[in-house]
Each structure stands twice: as C-alpha cells, then as structure tokens.
Amino acid sequence: MTIRLIYRLCCLLLNWLRLLARSSAAKDVEILVLRHQLSVLERGMPKPGFELGDRAVIAAFVRLLSKRQRHGMKLLVSPRTVLRWHARLVKPKWTYPHLRPGRPPKPVASRALVLRLARDNDGWGYRRIHGELLNLGWTVAASTVWEILKQAGIDPAPQRADRSWDRFLKAQATGVIGVDVFHVDTVLLRRLFVLLFIEHDTRRVHIAGVTRHVTAAWATQCARNFLMSWDDARAEGIGFLIRDNAGYFTEGFDSVFTAVGARVVPILPGVPRMNAIAERWVGTCRREATDHILITSERHLRLVVDEYAHHYNDHRPHRSLGQCSPNGLHAPPRPAEGEQTRIIRHDRVGGLIHEYMQVA
Incomplete structure (x- = not known):
C-alpha cells in the first residue's frame, strides 16, 4: 500500500513537471475540453449523448492540440468518431437528389381530375374519360388515363357500375x-x-x-x-x-x-x-x-x-x-388550416330555429 502511494505521488510529480514545460494556451484548451466533456457526462443519463454543438466544440478544440497532447488526454471520443462526424456533416451538403429514370410523374391536378370523372361516372371507360378531358382542354393521352385508373385500383367501366337500390331509386x-x-x-x-x-x-x-x-x-x-x-x-x-x-x-x-x-x-x-x-x-x-x-x-x-x-x-x-340542403347540393369549401373564420347565427321563425354560417 505504501509503495503504491509513493508511485502515485511520483507520477503526479512528473506530470506536474511536464505541465510546467507546456504553454498556458495548450493547458487552457485542454481544460476547456475536459470541462465540456464533464458537462456532457452530467447532462446525458445513463448514456452521454453528443449534440451537434458538442461535436463542433470538441472537434475544434482537439484540432488545436498537438498529437502527443491528444494521446495524453482522456477523451470520450476516438479519432474515428470525429471523422465520422465530419463525414455526416459533409454528406447532406454534397448529396444531390436522386432522379429516377424514365418519364416524369403525372401532374397531380390531371390525376385528380381523371379520378373524379371515373368516380362520378361509373359507366365511363378510359376512352370516354379521355374524350371528356379533351373537351375540357386537357392534353392527356388515352394510355395515361388508363394507367392512372389502373394505379388507383379502379376497375373498368362494366365492373365498377353501381347497381345498388340506392342508385336505382335516386x-x-x-x-x-x-x-x-x-x-x-x-x-x-x-x-x-x-x-x-x-x-x-x-x-x-x-x-x-x-x-x-x-x-x-x-x-x-x-x-x-x-x-x-x-x-x-x-x-x-x-x-x-x-x-x-x-x-x-x-x-x-x-x-x-x-x-x-x-x-x-x-x-x-x-x-x-x-x-x-x-x-x-x-x-x-x-x-x-x-x-x-x-x-x-x-x-x-x-x-x-x-x-x-x-x-x-x-x-x-x-x-x-349527403347532409346538404335541397337548394345547396354542394357543401361549402372547408376552411384552410390557420384561416381566421367566424361563425354567425341567423334566427328563423321567431328564434325557434337557428342557422349558422361561416364568415371569413
């Protein structure tokens, strides 16, 4: 026990003599690195986690130390980890979006219009829908209409025709x-x-x-x-x-x-x-x-x-x-998210009946 204590004291003395030979700037940098690591250890429980700011600070301070000083320090990260941080930082800056080969996708507006015509008219095939689009001024190929219907899982006209009693009675x-x-x-x-x-x-x-x-x-x-x-x-x-x-x-x-x-x-x-x-x-x-x-x-x-x-x-x-009134068969447009609207009340039959309307 006595020999181990003497050995520890000798090591501390040698380290103190070595610190006397170092410049004050290098010692200040090492102190800052060690303090920052202590703050990371206190914040991360049970496992320390490095945020983006922690990585930038440690990488910058370690760059100011010499190779021998870096080997003598007790760091929570290895050089491989610092290089991996740098690679992650470079990747989003120089990564270009992947362009798929082939024809560009169909416009959202034309796709929505094709699906609307197909759902509103269960007896229309893709040729009939294509003709209606041409009458509306949309330049779309018949094969494009067929592909949109196929991708949406809409069956051909004879299979999707509504033969229910509700449709028949209406x-x-x-x-x-x-x-x-x-x-x-x-x-x-x-x-x-x-x-x-x-x-x-x-x-x-x-x-x-x-x-x-x-x-x-x-x-x-x-x-x-x-x-x-x-x-x-x-x-x-x-x-x-x-x-x-x-x-x-x-x-x-x-x-x-x-x-x-x-x-x-x-x-x-x-x-x-x-x-x-x-x-x-x-x-x-x-x-x-x-x-x-x-x-x-x-x-x-x-x-x-x-x-x-x-x-x-x-x-x-x-x-x-469809929960609409007889004179207003189309429901009013739904307000957008965050849009400021006000609901007002209109009384009918001496206040017996209340009607509510939306005012922008």
Missing part, C-alpha cells in the same frame, strides 16, 4: 312530385289547411296555399299557380304526381298535370307510405315549427310555413342529399 326520383294537405289548429280552435308540393329528387318543398276550407276549385287553382311558377321545360319534366284520394283532388286537379305530360298516381286507401316523402315533410314541419307556436290566424300560419320552407330548402341538411 335515378327514378327525377321528375316525381308529391302533393299533400295537412292541418294546423289555431289558438281559437279553428282548423287551417296547408297544401304543399315536394320534389322527390331534390327534396325541395313548395307551399302552394293556406286556407280555412279546402275545396276542389281552390286545390286546382293552387296547382295552376304552382306550375306557372316554373318554366315550360321544367314543367314538362314532371313525370309522375303522387297524391292521396281526398275529395278535393278531382279530375280538374289531375288535368292540370296531365296537360304537361305527367301521370297522376293515386295512393292506395290506407297506405300513406306510398306518399312517404310528402308525409315525412309534414311530420318534420310539425316537430320543428308548428307544434311549438300558437297560430293565431291564416296569415300567421302562412308566414310560419313559408319561413320554415325557406329554411328547409336553403339551409337544413338532408341525409339523402
């Missing part, structure tokens, strides 16, 4: 109109009647009239007024009119629609589901508007049902229309 709904009459009791226990028409394809509702006594002449005149509000081309597009068997729907009422080429389809007795879309709107109007208001007069009822019809057509979402 196609049949064009040109079909339902008509119905519902009643509302006023605060003075007087019964008022509302005549409405509803388009099956768009679910757009039209309030034709409000009266205390429903007669055949009144219903016929409401039908004439309804068709007069449409242009000739739109009126001639009516294929079917669905109505119930009430006494006020007479031959005069039917002749108004048969004159424009429509076919009148009376529902079976006791089967209101044959006119389900019109009946559904009557129930919706009752639940959301008329059941919550004390109606005082015929004029008051007309104002309420007209305002609710405007809300239903312009704002209220409908599941069969």
Whole structure:
C-alpha cells in the first residue's frame, strides 16, 4: 500500500513537471475540453449523448492540440468518431437528389381530375374519360388515363357500375312530385289547411296555399299557380304526381298535370307510405315549427310555413342529399388550416330555429 502511494505521488510529480514545460494556451484548451466533456457526462443519463454543438466544440478544440497532447488526454471520443462526424456533416451538403429514370410523374391536378370523372361516372371507360378531358382542354393521352385508373385500383367501366337500390331509386326520383294537405289548429280552435308540393329528387318543398276550407276549385287553382311558377321545360319534366284520394283532388286537379305530360298516381286507401316523402315533410314541419307556436290566424300560419320552407330548402341538411340542403347540393369549401373564420347565427321563425354560417 505504501509503495503504491509513493508511485502515485511520483507520477503526479512528473506530470506536474511536464505541465510546467507546456504553454498556458495548450493547458487552457485542454481544460476547456475536459470541462465540456464533464458537462456532457452530467447532462446525458445513463448514456452521454453528443449534440451537434458538442461535436463542433470538441472537434475544434482537439484540432488545436498537438498529437502527443491528444494521446495524453482522456477523451470520450476516438479519432474515428470525429471523422465520422465530419463525414455526416459533409454528406447532406454534397448529396444531390436522386432522379429516377424514365418519364416524369403525372401532374397531380390531371390525376385528380381523371379520378373524379371515373368516380362520378361509373359507366365511363378510359376512352370516354379521355374524350371528356379533351373537351375540357386537357392534353392527356388515352394510355395515361388508363394507367392512372389502373394505379388507383379502379376497375373498368362494366365492373365498377353501381347497381345498388340506392342508385336505382335516386335515378327514378327525377321528375316525381308529391302533393299533400295537412292541418294546423289555431289558438281559437279553428282548423287551417296547408297544401304543399315536394320534389322527390331534390327534396325541395313548395307551399302552394293556406286556407280555412279546402275545396276542389281552390286545390286546382293552387296547382295552376304552382306550375306557372316554373318554366315550360321544367314543367314538362314532371313525370309522375303522387297524391292521396281526398275529395278535393278531382279530375280538374289531375288535368292540370296531365296537360304537361305527367301521370297522376293515386295512393292506395290506407297506405300513406306510398306518399312517404310528402308525409315525412309534414311530420318534420310539425316537430320543428308548428307544434311549438300558437297560430293565431291564416296569415300567421302562412308566414310560419313559408319561413320554415325557406329554411328547409336553403339551409337544413338532408341525409339523402349527403347532409346538404335541397337548394345547396354542394357543401361549402372547408376552411384552410390557420384561416381566421367566424361563425354567425341567423334566427328563423321567431328564434325557434337557428342557422349558422361561416364568415371569413
């Protein structure tokens, strides 16, 4: 034990004599390197980790020491490690992006347009889509359209055609109109009647009239007024009119629609589901508007049902229309990330119904 202590003291004395021969600058550099290594050891637990700044400091200080001084120091890194740091630093500066051989990729806009046309029109093949692109002014080869569809996993036109009941029924709904009459009791226990028409394809509702006594002449005149509000081309597009068997729907009422080429389809007795879309709107109007208001007069009822019809057509979402309103079949654009928008509220039917709109 005594001999080992004497040996340690001799080594320390020799190291001290050797330090006396060194310059103060070299000793300061060595002290800075050792201190920085101690800070790295204190920061990295359980394994020290060198950040980009630590690597730059150690590499710069080690460069200031001589070869013999570097061998005499206790460093946490080896020369091989310093060289590897330098290689990593040089690599991102002189590495060029790899260019794949062959033709450049298809533009994103043209690819998105091809996929949109294919999904919107399941009966179109790549030749039909190619022709539509040429009509739109897009210069794209037919083989490019075929390749885009193949890469997206879209089958040819005969295989991807939609043959579901949902698609079939939506196609049949064009040109079909339902008509119905519902009643509302006023605060003075007087019964008022509302005549409405509803388009099956768009679910757009039209309030034709409000009266205390429903007669055949009144219903016929409401039908004439309804068709007069449409242009000739739109009126001639009516294929079917669905109505119930009430006494006020007479031959005069039917002749108004048969004159424009429509076919009148009376529902079976006791089967209101044959006119389900019109009946559904009557129930919706009752639940959301008329059941919550004390109606005082015929004029008051007309104002309420007209305002609710405007809300239903312009704002209220409908599941069969993809949660869009009948008059707004396309959803508004989604705001971009970080865009400052404000939501405002518009009240309808005396504040009973709230509509929300987005303002930039």
